[in-house]
Amino acid sequence: MAYGVVVYLFMNLGVLPLSGVPHPIKPMTLASRINGVLAVGLFIGLTISLLIRRNTSSTCGPTSTPTTVYNSGIVKPVPTRSRRSVRVAPALKTDDRLGRIIRLLMDHATVVVSGTKIADEIGTSRSDVWRLIQQLRSLGVEVAGHPATGYQLRTVPDLLLSDVLSPLIKSTIFQHIHHYYKIGSTNSAAMEAAGAGAAEGSVFLAEEQIAGRGRGANAWHSARSEGIYCSVVLRPNLPPSEALILSLAAGLAVHSAVQEIDARVHPDLKWPNDLLLEGKKFCGILTEMNAEATRVRYVVVGVGINVNQPKFPEELRNSATSLRLATGTEWSRVEVAATLLKSLHREYRDLLDKPNARESVLHRFAEHSSYVRGRKMHIEENGGFDGVTEGLDSRGFLKVRTTQGLRTVLSGTVRAH
Numbered sequence: 254m255a256y257g258v259v260v261y262l263f264m265n266l267g268v269l270p271l272s273g274v275p276h277p278i279k280p281m282t283l284a285s286r287i288n289g290v291l292a293v294g295l296f297i298g299l300t301i302s303l304l305i306r307r308n309t310s311s312t313c314g315p316t317s318t319p320t321t322v323y324n325s326g327i328v329k330p331v332p333t334r335s336r337r338s339v340r341v342a343p344a345l346k347t348d349d350r351l352g353r354i355i356r357l358l359m360d361h362a363t364v365v366v367s368g369t370k371i372a373d374e375i376g377t378s379r380s381d382v383w384r385l386i387q388q389l390r391s392l393g394v395e396v397a398g399h400p401a402t403g404y405q406l407r408t409v410p411d412l413l414l415s416d417v418l419s420p421l422i423k424s425t426i427f428q429h430i431h432h433y434y435k436i437g438s439t440n441s442a443a444m445e446a447a448g449a450g451a452a453e454g455s456v457f458l459a460e461e462q463i464a465g466r467g468r469g470a471n472a473w474h475s476a477r478s479e480g481i482y483c484s485v486v487l488r489p490n491l492p493p494s495e496a497l498i499l500s501l502a503a504g505l506a507v508h509s510a511v512q513e514i515d516a517r518v519h520p521d522l523k524w525p526n527d528l529l530l531e532g533k534k535f536c537g538i539l540t541e542m543n544a545e546a547t548r549v550r551y552v553v554v555g556v557g558i559n560v561n562q563p564k565f566p567e568e569l570r571n572s573a574t575s576l577r578l579a580t581g582t583e584w585s586r587v588e589v590a591a592t593l594l595k596s597l598h599r600e601y602r603d604l605l606d607k608p609n610a611r612e613s614v615l616h617r618f619a620e621h622s623s624y625v626r627g628r629k630m631h632i633e634e635n636g637g638f639d640g641v642t643e644g645l646d647s648r649g650f651l652k653v654r655t656t657q658g659l660r661t662v663l664s665g666t667v668r669a670h
Contacts, residue, residue: 345433346433347433349416351389352414352417353374353416354371355406355412355414356416356417357375358396362406365398365402365404366405368383368400368403383400392460394410394412411478413458413481413483413586413587415431418587418590418591421587422591426453427594427598428454430456431456431458432459433458435461436459436463437464438462439459439462439482439483439484440484440539440541444541444543447553448543448551453551454485458481458483460482461482479575480558480559480561480586481556481558481593482557484553485594486551487552488552489552490548490549491548492547492548493545494648495549498604498648499552500525500540501614501615501618503526503554503556504525504618506593507528507536508520509600511528514584515580518579522625523622524624524625524642524645525651530579531574531579534572535558535573535574556593558589559573560575560584561576561586600614624667625644625645625651626642626643626644627642628642629669630642630668630669631670632662632666632668633668634662634665635665638660640654640655640656640660650662650663
């Protein structure tokens with residue numbers, strides 16, 4: 254449109270003829286021509302200014318969808334005014350061939366496997382096999398040998414690869430495993446995938462997170478290949494009001510998984526989404542959902558477990574621990590992850606299929622928690638208040654007796670005195 258108006262003005266100044274049509278032009282005074290040129294210059298300047306503004310505004314559109322906490326441990330994305338955010342480089346999924354090589358070497362653990370056999374099995378070249386072996390070594394996998402002699406695993410790697418985990422969880426809904434060596438946040442990746450239609454039971458695992466998230470604005474310390482950083486996509490036929498029960502059930506799943514591996518370990522469930530050993534946190538759960546008024550579209554349950562961390566940064570040493578620090582022994586992350594997913598599958602199916610499942614979740618959570626009843630607490634909600642816990646209500650919220658009466662905690666950080 255702007256181009257057409259400019260052409261029209263130039264034609265009326267006698268600069269452009271109409272194509273194929275004689276264009277008699279009346280003589281114009283010098284002043285008229287000068288005024289016309291000034292008008293065109295002003296028009297062009299305004300047009301360029303508008304275009305610059307349009308292009309500038311288009312780079313400042315919505316860049317992220319922040320989250321609003323509706324109750325403890327449950328986070329729901331909501332639209333808001335645009336704000337600038339730091340761009341994080343997209344995470345790259347692990348090359349599936351790495352897992353297939355490890356699976357092949359594990360299946361032939363007592364012999365040396367030639368590069369030619371590996372290449373044939375995974376459908377690639379011997380030069381690619383060498384490159385992939387080098388990549389595995391850079392990730393800490395101990396592979397002996399070289400192209401001339403073949404390859405053999407020195408130790409079984411404790412990596413949460415799909416080819417390693419899948420055979421252990423065949424009976425569960427978790428059949429779509431996405432593994433990353435490094436990612437911003439598994440919860441963020443799972444929420445994005447769920448919004449794009451990822452199947453229920455999709456699992457997102459990472460060896461390391463560089464932007465791991467806890468509840469609220471808290472970060473999650475995610476050391477490389479020492480913990481479990483796992484998020485799963487669920488599509489329950491539940492109203493949004495039931496979402497907290499899912500978070501409590503996930504806590505029970507972690508509790509059961511740990512005790513199944515070592516019955517001597519007794520995790521303490523801290524409402525609503527933490528598990529502690531000897532008073533220190535070793536697991537956190539972050540549940541996020543996308544929902545309509547009456548139904549949940551999808552839920553992402555994120556579980557972070559400190560497994561084999563030998564130490565923590567100075568600022569976390571008094572509040573964080575790991576299974577290794579608490580027990581004095583190293584744990585198999587593959588075993589913990591597989592047992593967790595099987596336990597989470599059982600809790601989820603029971604919650605959907607059994608008529609009294611909600612009451613069971615509330616009862617068992619209280620049974621395995623020293624925080625739910627008879628504990629002096631400080632609640633950082635509505636300016637903060639103190640009280641003594643008196644159990645959970647029928648929705649899973651925490652009841653606290655204060656000097657002003659009984660209060661129900663819907664959100665906020667809970668700290669023991």
